[in-house]
Amino acid sequence: MRWLFATLAIAALMAVIGVVRGYYAFGSAAAVGSILVALSAVILSRYPVAAPRPRDQQLSEALSELSGVVAAQWQREAASRGLADPHPMPVCWSYTEPLADHGALVFRATPGRAASFEGRSDDVQNMVVRLRADLQRPRLVILGEPGSGKTTLAVQLLLVLLAKREPTEPIPLLLSANSWGSNVFREPRDWYIDRIVRDYPTLSAIDKTIPRQLVDQNMILPIIDGFDELDAHHQRTLLRKLNQSLGPDDGLVLTSRTAEYANAVTRADVITAAAVVTAQPLSAAAAADYLDVCLSPTRRRLWAAALEELHHTPEGRLATVCRTPLGVWLIRTVYIESGRDPAGLIDPTVHPDAEALRAHLFDALIPALIGTRRPDASGANPARPHHEWEPEHARRWLSYLAVHLRGRSDIRWWDIPAGIPRTARLTIMALVIGVPVGVYLGFNNALLTTLFGERHRIGVWAMVFSGICGLVGATLVFGLLPPASRTRSLEPGYVSFRKRTRDPDAARRIGNQMLKGLLVGIPLGLAFTGGMIQPWKGSSSRWAYGGIAWLGYTIGTGMALALIFGVVTWLRTPAADDRPRTPAASYRDSRNLTLLPVVLAALAPIVMLLNPVSVVVVWIQNGLISQFIPNPVDGLDEFRAVYSFGPEDWRRTLIKAPFNCIVFGGVILTLVVWFGERAWFLFVTTTRWAVLTGKLPRRTMAFLDDAHRLGLLRTVGPIYQFRHAELQRYLARDLRN
Template identity: 40%
Template structure:
């Protein structure tokens, strides 16, 4: 492989130079002016080809220790900036955050305590203490489990930020990666991590500064602490292999943080194994008193009177419907978002006697609340993302688009939306299969005419005709293939290439039902909005990771 890197760029450059020189020889007969113009173009092209060939053929020198140190510092800075912005967008950096308690789940789904060293518990509103307890673990391995919407990913984000805020000397860089795209049968954990870091943090590709393969070397040398989000997002039949691969990887490099839904992780532990020597924490339902305390701080003072019936209900009926519904952090966020604007009536929540009904109401109200007129910029109770969303989308258009995406996820039987595959979900273009050949023929004909006219002085008539035909055919085939590759095709499982949500398909809320937890591109935004009607789901640009 190293040898091919040496000769093939020079071969490409040599072929390019030969072609350009041939073109110059053909145009010399057109006159001095055409020859001079062509020669200047050729000189520039040859210089570019030679420069590219030299750059691509350089041997892949291993990164030095100093370069790896620089790469680790750069990675830490990028991760810290990324998840600080994400935490702010989710409202996780409020001065008085919601208190989510995490108890030890060692006896339920963990390894022997003597293997772990100690148990772990904590609160999400005291992340410095939680991070200190994590650092006190001998092997620094942690599994975070909880019900849907319990705040698993939120805790992982806050833990990553805290570990990066004041890192210890030689401490690995925590990097949060979503497991939805990992197939353990095709790729071991370490190469997958290196590839994801290489893709997600392109600044590390600066070979001049960090050396070649900086991401791979950082992972190989144990300078990355993997924070793996969503073990339950991996297909069920792959989870045992994924767990085995994780255990194999951490046998070489100790630290690990893993998140998963509770039921799926318990089932996996019963069928396979545990994460070796890892502490396990389980999310507890949010207590009504903590919700009251949080809302009194998060809601602006002028809106407290509107929230007073809800606060009174929580205080007076700590096991009532409202308290049960708001015991899930995601629902607290939903309530704050839905009733964050002036003129809304949070007291509506007290009119239902069933927690599930309240949840459905909040989910149904989320899209209209997010995509309505922008709130006042001084209203701190409303996330900034609402102003951006309202400026781009009308509520009805947003509902239609989100319903389509949710139905696409259901038909694809996957957790995620890959943007490069979205064209498969659209209706075929009216021209159908002939669109590629027809457009290619037109482009080829134009190219052939231009070539025949340009070289009429240098070629005899018969050769000119052959040149015209060759250029036309080659261009037509090439253009036709490119157009057909980009052709918008229909989904074979849906009539006409698509299923209109609500017409023979399922509701967008049910599209992700039963699938894994979250993925970086879709169901993480869609799953929280489960509803038996055809209401849409809101893609929060990875901001409803709080649903974990």
């Protein structure tokens, strides 16, 4: 209700000013116009769309929807990674007692069964059964060396837990440890809530409190992947906070490299009541059997010698490479899928040791994937890219990203500008903002005067001077002031064009934002259009008729901003059928959030000129003419004489109108980037330097999406990661060398 009172106060102030100055008609019309617009927004803000559903029904619906969405999300990701093609690798996991809590806290007392926990990656269902039956609490720490299949097991556990989930059991969510920050989230529960809100916006369409309810009622089982990628301080802090936040029955799954987790627990503590399993090296026989299954019948004879060496030389070069799922995947991708002759795998003169063989496989990986997985423009096959890329270019671009991450695994596209040199960022931002500003100022102040008879030299120098002013101003705004000098932008916002059907408070929020836009726009309109029209000059009759135009423009300005605020609020309201956020979806959301206010602002001059409020005001004004304006016909003639447009005026207006719309949109773009959504704008502009220097492709997001389809990258929500940390380190080392 406070927005109504504020709007009525503005209307009353305008009326008082009109009466005190003696311009009764203008004051009355201004008051009526403001009240009409305010009342329409107030009615919208107080109108309930639908009665809210009971809390239990909302929570049950949210659990059902989240379970289905998460299952579909990770089934697609598992298919993209080929985790079950032809079947999971037989990695064995053994219980690691020195890094686990006391056995009495971890295991249930089961007669005749030892306090231990083992499993295999090709029989995850049995691991889930034991997780529920043998452990007092569903808490598991997964350890292993690089490339040993820790993340793969986490994804497998998530899918089986969802498939076997009972209605009262929590829903597993996989989280990247890099998305947690002790300086951002005081408690892990706040982190869980934030990721649910950002990655699964459809839940907020049911009720905006659903994410917090799910976490508070222990209906979320967090699976934290990549604990070892945090620095030592954050590892210890996260361990302490996790133990402090765990309730009596809360579950938790955490993956990490063995050495990093061991160092962290010596300085902090183990995860309370959690079992710990460690990946065992693949045996040469298991690797040979897996590769044999991947072979077509016509190629088994060609691979007979390689498979025989694996069986009979378990300590050889080939067997050493095949001790991890990463090594087996490399051999399958580079040799089996591409149809290469495996003779080089067993020839010691070609690759003398295991390290040389592994380096050869990494070298051949990108050409093999691009060569065997041909583009599919339809996108129906998640394992085939949309576009064709040169292997050498793809390797150079991925190597740049590997170095840019500085040891982190997460490729947040909105953080890529942080790797651009500061000088390059300032130069690009100055050109992007300063040149259009300079051209507009020069055109508006000089070129038009040249076209309409002024001296050409003055116009040219005015354009040059305006361009310099634009460059300097943009450099100062985007380079020196604190908000724009941040090297890491905020995570992209959310926007959706889908239909909203389930949020009973949407109309209220939209109405409140429209009122805010109205209250901001009316004072701006008074100042801006008043200086343009200047109705106070001349006789009282011209004052009155000039006031009509002034009031129409003023209310039109308020309506334009109310429209922008209302539409943006509506689009940022979560939709009921939204999918989980992916990197491509977050990129589109940020782009739409940046450009939508600009498009609406560019249309604002039309709303300012053509709005129904102006028509109502004119009607009211004409009804009061005989009472307040002496000699109305003479006054109208004077007004028309002053504000009439001849052919030359129309020509000038038509030439300037597009530029006025552009500059209006540019102002809004600057405000959006400065105070709100900046991720897409900074990414598109500042990465041009990396494109020009060959470090990134022109279509960076399309390349990242295709790299994911090829199997070089993986996704966790809106974040890309390298398929394997060892691949990332190899590419980074290759670029430095």
